[in-house]
Amino acid sequence: MANIIDVAQKAGVSIATVSRVVNNSRHKVNQATKEKVLAAIKELDYRPNALAKGLLMKKTMTAGIIIPDISNPYYAEIVRGIQDIADVHGYGIMLLNTDRNKERIIKHILFLREKSADGIIFSGGTIDEEEVLSALGELKERVVVIGRHNVDFPVIAIDNVGGASKATKHLIDLGHRRIGYISGPNNSTTAKERFEGYKTALTQAGYRVDRTLIKNGDLTPSSGYLIAKELIYEKKATAIFTANDQMAIGAIRAAKDLGLRIPEDVAIVGFDNIPITSFIDPPLTTIEIPMYQVGIAAMEMLVNIISEKNSERMRWFSTNLIIRGSTENGKKNS
Amino acid sequence: MANIIDVAQKAGVSIATVSRVVNNSRHKVNQATKEKVLAAIKELDYRPNALAKGLLMKKTMTAGIIIPDISNPYYAEIVRGIQDIADVHGYGIMLLNTDRNKERIIKHILFLREKSADGIIFSGGTIDEEEVLSALGELKERVVVIGRHNVDFPVIAIDNVGGASKATKHLIDLGHRRIGYISGPNNSTTAKERFEGYKTALTQAGYRVDRTLIKNGDLTPSSGYLIAKELIYEKKATAIFTANDQMAIGAIRAAKDLGLRIPEDVAIVGFDNIPITSFIDPPLTTIEIPMYQVGIAAMEMLVNIISEKNSERMRWFSTNLIIRGSTENGKKNS
DNA sequence: CTTTAGAAGGTAAACCTTTACCATAAAATT
DNA sequence: AATTTTATGGTAAAGGTTTACCTTCTAAAG
Structure with a gap:
């Protein structure tokens, strides 16, 4: 060359x-x-040669994205938004999957630091731990976190609590009393926030939270399927709220395999509103998050931070209940 | 620092x-x-500092991935496989989306070249055009292409033709004569190969290919929905084969919305076997591609090429017909 | 006692850019 | 006519590594 x-x-x-x-x-x-x-x-x-240039200028036009798993459509959609903005500004994106594993998170951060990445977008798993924070080093000033808000970083916040609360309230309003919650892995703060919303709605309606109706899944359809079967068959749940749409899709299948009608016998609500939700049968009631927009907002915020334009340190995305056939008859689509 | x-x-x-x-x-x-x-x-x-090191050593431990769209689960799954192997070997991954647009492809290649990427994994869109080839420059020797085989690069080939042919033959064997094909965008060589398989099966069975039963979609559920409606309602198709699963999911919805039973009135076959296919209703008959394995194979091949270990220049993945409820009654799952 | 080998450490070149600082000449100003 | 600008171009330092090549010293070999 x-x-x-x-x-x-x-x-x-x-x-x-x-x-x-x-x-x-x-x-x-x-x-x-x-x-x-x-x-x-x-x-x-x-x-x-961008290496020589980057070395001299201390600017590489590279940003890191640290997420649990790109094969999860939720993250894939966000990443797409990030990329499209990165593209516009001439940034390249290094994608890193962590499976929410702390060692991998740290390893990836260190990796980005060695590569002199200009900034990091972080989503999923924990970033506010001593070890992780110290791994960040000088990059600490150039991080945008998606999906958390109780954290000392610029943040794209998503109203998980409110959304989950809306979802649960919706089920309560439909007359359900035994509402199961299928959560995510323990280190998913998002799943925890959604659990908060679930509890809030129950408590506000004057019901108590039944621990036996709450189980952890791993966000895949199959885990939703297995746990839903258990909740419906053994715990006699009449409604199920899941921490994401994939598990809800598994839950729908489970109900059907048990010979139950949806929504008459079992109602199901997901979370995220991934693209297929409106095409499955019945269409899935879910909480909408504008994932692509979240990605866009995150990258725009990062670009601003890097170029030291003063930007807000918090962008708030509210969530929306989308009612479809999995909870209400007559609503076939939306 | x-x-x-x-x-x-x-x-x-x-x-x-x-x-x-x-x-x-x-x-x-x-x-x-x-x-x-x-x-x-x-x-x-x-x-x-990896920049300084890379500059001196002419090795950056960075590979580029150029794909049409990460929010397509097919690519997301492949990318996950690539990443996991990259991780093992200490490589970082720069992800670039092209939407199959030639200018973007070229722009991204140039970008990777400036960044001194050690290699490129390319999938989707055309790489064997004069302009693209010349943009590649010295990187030409360090490319792995996924999903093509008629191309002068090391390749992870997928038996799209054979798979599509199996799918179509399956429909023919079930007695269908008016089998629609919903293809992908014109610049999707994968969709074209699958079309080849479709034609082959029809021809071999002694039927002719009816152009009015063939339409281009854009690989999303909604395009599958719209086109399926047209094919079923106006063109009287009794079976539909789609270039990917997302469109098949849209097609299922379309058939249901037309008040038709699946598979009795309309049979549907997808392609890829993305995770949700077995959870929708009816479960989707489809052609399985081991996407994650494909990603793994691609990155392993690239690592070998970069480290100048002699590796095969072609890895062949065959495809598998998975029969589920969308074509045969009684088969509820698999 | 002399020679040789090995251990351990240092010096400086090379990788490729950008840009502050100089240099020169021609044009514009006074 | 003398001085200042402006246009245009060059030189060299700095950015952070790795490593070939040198040097020095100690221990083994003859």
Whole structure:
């Protein structure tokens, strides 16, 4: 790969001049000279080396995204939003999956630091622990966290509590008393917040929280399926609220396999509103999160932080109850 | 961020010694010295700067992934496989979405080249065009392509033709004669290959291909829904084969909304076997691709290529017909 | 006692950029 | 005519590594 010296030689100028042409510097370059340089660049297929540039400028135009699992559509959608904005601003994205594992989180942070990433978008798993915080080092000032709000970072907050509360209240209003909750893994703060909302709604309606109706899943359809079967068959739940849509889809299947009608015998509510929810049968009542918009907001916030534009340190996304056939008859779609 | 000089000073040694300790060099370092250095590193929270290292070594431990759209579960699953292997080998991944747009493909390739990526995994969209090829430059030797085989690169090939042919034959065997095909965008070579398989099966069975039964979708559930409605209602298709599962899910919804029974009135077959397919109603008959394994194979191949281990330049994944309720009654799941 | 080998450490070049600082000449100002 | 600007170009330092090559010293070998 040709370098700036090759170009300078071919064009018969100094490397400074080449650099000026390449970067459209304010330092003037004679038009004729510029054309010579451009010709040389083209002929040699020269591209400035971003490593050298990054090393010198202390700016790499690279951001890291640390998430639990890209194969989860919720994160995939967010990442898409992030990317599209990154693209606009000329940033590249390093994607890292953690499965919410603390060692991996730390390892990935360190990795991004070595690579001189300009910033990090973090979502899922815990970031506010001593070890993680210290791994962050100087990057601590350039982090955007998605989905938490009780954390000392700029944040894209999602109203998980409110959403879960709406979902649960909806089920209560439909007359359900035995409402099961299928949560996520223990280290999913999102699932915990949603659990909060579930409890809030029950408590406010004057019911108590029955621990036997609460189980942890792992956010996959199969875990939703297995746990839903148990909750419905053994615990006699008449309604199930799940921490995400995938598990709700598993729960629907479980109810059907038990020979029950939805929503007449069992009502089911998911969370996230991933694209297929309106196409399954019955269409899934769920809580909508504008995931793509969340991604966009996160990357925009990060870009602002990096370029030291003063930006708000908190962006709040509210959630929306979308009622479909899995809780109410007659509502076939939306 | 502390650098190697700071460490050397604090430990009272030369930078060469620090480097030797950090990289566990074969050049011996006295144990006592080593400990002094390690202590200094810890105290200063030193991390070697990957940019400087990459610049010097011409190796960045970074690979690019160029795909159409991460929010498509098919790619998300593949990317997860890629990542897991990348992780094992200490590689970082730069993810780039193209929407199959040629300009974006080229832009992303150039971007990766400037960043001195060690290699590229490419999937979706066209890579074998003059412009793209020339953008690749020296990276041309370090590309793995997923999902194509008629291309002059190391390749993870997927038997799309065979799979589509199995799917179509399955429908033919069930007695269907008016089998619609919902394809992908025109620049999706995968969708084209699947179309080939569809034609092959029809031809081999002695039927002719009816152009009016073939439409392009955009791989989303809603496009599947819309086109399926048209094919079923206007073109009187009794079976529909789609280029991916998402569109098949849309097609199922369409059939139901038309008041038709599946599979009695309309049979539907998808492609990919994404996780939810077995949970929808009826469970979707589809062609299984081991997406995660494909990702793994791709990254392993790339690692081999980069480290100049001689590796096969072609890995072939066959596809599997999974028969579920959307084509055969009695088969509720699998 | 002399020579040789090995252990341990250091020096400096190379990787590729950007840009502050200089230098020169021509044009504009006084 | 003398002085200041402006246009244009070059030189060299800095950014943080790795490693070939050197140096010094001690221990083994002859």
